[in-house]
Amino acid sequence: MKLSKTWLAVIGLAGLSIILSAAQKEKAITYKPTPYKLSLPEFVYDYFEPMPMPANNPMTQEGVALGRYLFYDGILSENRTMSCGGCHRQANAFSDPRQFSFGVRGDLGIKQSMSLVNLGWSHFLFWDGRAKSLEAQGHDPITNPIEMASNWKLILPRLQTHADYPKMFYKAFGTTKIDSSLVLKALSQFQRSIVSFNSRFDAYFFGGDASVFTKEEERGMDLFFSEGASCNHCHSDVLLTDNFFRNNGLDLKPDSGMAKNTLLAKDIGKMRVPTLRNIALTAPYMHDGRFKTLEEVVNFYFDKVNAQSPNLDEHMTMLTNRVYVPESDRKALVAFLKTFTDSTLIQNKAYSDPFAFDAD
Template identity: 50%
Template sequence: MCLAQLGAPNFPADNPLTIEGVALGRKLFYEKALSNDFTLSCGSCHVQANAFSDPRPFSEGTNGAHGPRNSMSLVNLAWADRMFWDGRVQGLEAQAHDPVINPLEMRNTWPVVEDRLNASTEYRGLFKVAFGSEEVDSTMVTKALAQFVRSIVSFDSPFDRYWYDGDTTAMSEEARNGLALFTSQGKCAGCHAPGLFTDNAFRNNGLDLVFFDEGAGAVTGDPADLGKFKVPTLRNIALTAPYMHDSRFTTLEEVMGHYNGGVHMNSPNVDLLMDFWGMNPTPFSPDEVHDLIAFLNALTDQALQTNPALAEP
């Protein structure tokens, strides 16, 4: 297990993880009363079977409208800091505030959510146990949601059994070869760093010459951040299609098509780690692409998909 190598998770001093807080957060995560018309919960767009992402290219809000970005997988976020593809929010407590009032998502207001939860004796009891007060407010709701999201961890894949537990039979020869490419000449690990398979940084992997979505640059206002997006984790990547912030790729073969000849080296702010592709326009043979995909498939955590502790209570 790689936990020791990851460093300390982000547990805010004013919101430690408790059994009661996580249980309440789980109930709220699947609570449709958070949305204006009682039709959407967090779990509607973050589906357990898809590693808490959405198989639809763009999730739909309660009025059927959708935003321009793919829903993100919610694993191992206890080690993350800036949230969303563009990093516009710091921390999971602040993040949980957004979907409830987002006009493209739950389209609600916090006073309405507070009134609904305060009208429930069951919820008042659960908040009392978790936070010592039965007067429900948005701060406690977002704290509980953040606790539940921090409890979603995924470190049980064939790769983990091979790499950390020393089980040489856990990965096929193809996947082992793919791992070697991933960490050496493929340069993938420079950004998708094991064991989180993200460095939690914001980078431009050369998708576009012109940015329809400006990513982190629109948040910071710094031209050097234009076109940069959060490096997504590759854990459970076989479960989280479609791919990239705008869902432009449907399969891992299409993703590999990008890294194997499709990288725009003249894209503004393209990452220095992409230089390799500049020097090698098609760095991988068909066999190597096959092996890299076999490795990506070995990052699937089967237990996560059905873990009862993370399912709708």
């Protein structure tokens, strides 16, 4: 049977269409991740070490993008109503303005949700240091019964049958088979991308621009870095934290703190030293959110450190024998602490809720 030239042309076009369609599909699922370059000012490298990266989870643009979606997606919680971003809000430098966060079942948390900024340099996570990496940290809030109250048998099928996530996981990790380790790797990549080094303090201290400070703020800086307040012993370096665990003398009978993890008596009362970056945005303060304002925090350190608290940090002893600090110095110190605020952090769309952004 002979086919007309018209039919041959139709068949040829159909075949070409099939070939092109197959090629497009193959191209669409090509695994070729793009390395993610952290945007950091030069002074970070001049004064501090590069962010350490796990060999089995290098940052890629695709991995960070996937992690951002997962961070803001309620799909990871038991009833799909709560995301990581619900307790770590961008407007509050990725902390929670509530004293304690509520879980999906209405349960109240027992620790204040600290800021997630610059966590890529932290080797131990949580107030008690029980997680040794961001990858390990992510598991707890997802499965904790008073937080997101979920489990991987529930989560993974949701992700696997989702319209978009298998493709996103392929682009990030080269596989459409989703498991918990890949979820945690993606979340960790996004959290490592959340960096903050663009405050007036940075412009003054590292950039040499004295015009950005008032006289009061300069006085506060003098107190911060001197025996007047001695804040820099613990809130040091570029990160404004030494990432150590210390008992700061909050109570005579302190929370077990790090001892809950290590089971060592010498660690009772020791909590992770939080960063002071964006501290004006991260109220309430301390592991239990007991202080609502920076003024309360400053007054505590000047007047109320419990000298008899077990395992009291040696740097706190300097604060227990001081003479009265005048109100003007206290106000100056608070004014200086507010210079740590990075307004670009809370406006950066790269860190924002992609679902809200997509809706726009």
